[in-house]
């Protein structure tokens with residue numbers, strides 16, 4: 001069983017029961033990258049030419065992304081890792097947590113490089129109601145995972161685990177983050193902030209694995225605990241996703257009070273709904289919005305297997321320890 005109280009046998013990796021988790025761990029190790037490999041300073045020329053509204057969009061994104069990476073780690077540490085029995089899942093989550101730390105440091109590097117007042121940016125996530133509402137939403141589900149009354153051996157406890165996993169993994173990592181990635185990459189579509197765009201490509205490569213792991217985890221837990229699969233619980237999961245989309249819609253209105261060249265809140269929010277539909281379909285729940293993808297170019301950016309930076313020689317299909325990977329084949 002994936003979920004439950006840890007027992008001594010759970011400390012033995014072999015025989016591997018959840019090969020998908022071990023495979024994702026190995027892929028994640030090969031995807032290791034370091035923020036300072038990216039020459040971010042070159043983007044400063046673009047920054048100088050950007051409008052106040054464009055700078056506001058970047059600042060607003062950083063204000064959410066930077067603490068957001070640490071919030072994901074807290075949710076994994078408090079709400080996901082302790083309740084899984086599988087050592088291969090623990091290996092993967094340990095690597096994911098390093099990646100979230102690495103993303104946090106990467107966004108610190110952005111804050112250091114661009115002429116931004118760090119404390120001003122940081123305080124935005126405390127002072128902006130639409131941003132704080134997103135954090136409160138995550139914290140609500142995470143808090144339940146720390147309460148003494150939680151028992152993940154019971155169906156109710158397992159449902160709480162899935163609720164938190166849906167909020168953190170599907171909504172925050174799988175919808176909100178993609179909305180932010182789309183905004184940054186749209187600058188690169190206009191030949192601006194190309195190196196920041198490269199950094200986002202590396203982050204997307206990591207996040208796409210995080211999402212895959214979370215989806216697999218939800219699907220496998222539901223398979224192992226078929227009694228959870230009621231129409232009522234499926235509706236509840238859908239509502240958690242819809243609530244998350246509503247929060248993102250409000251946030252994007254503050255991100256784009258007037259819109260910027262080729263981009264406004266309605267455009268990004270249509271993309272948010274499109275992405276939410278894809279996540280709901282993958283969960284087996286069915287699309288809710290029926291939204292069309294307004295940013296088809298993002299499909300290329302998020303197709304991690306062919307993720308190539310068109311502007312620099314750097315290629316995000318680069319992998320560390322490729323030799324070890326070949327030997328396993």
Ligand SMILES: [Fe+2]
Nearest residue numbers: 069099100103
């Ligand atoms: Fe991350």
Ligand SMILES: [Fe+2]
Nearest residue numbers: 072173207210
């Ligand atoms: Fe992540």
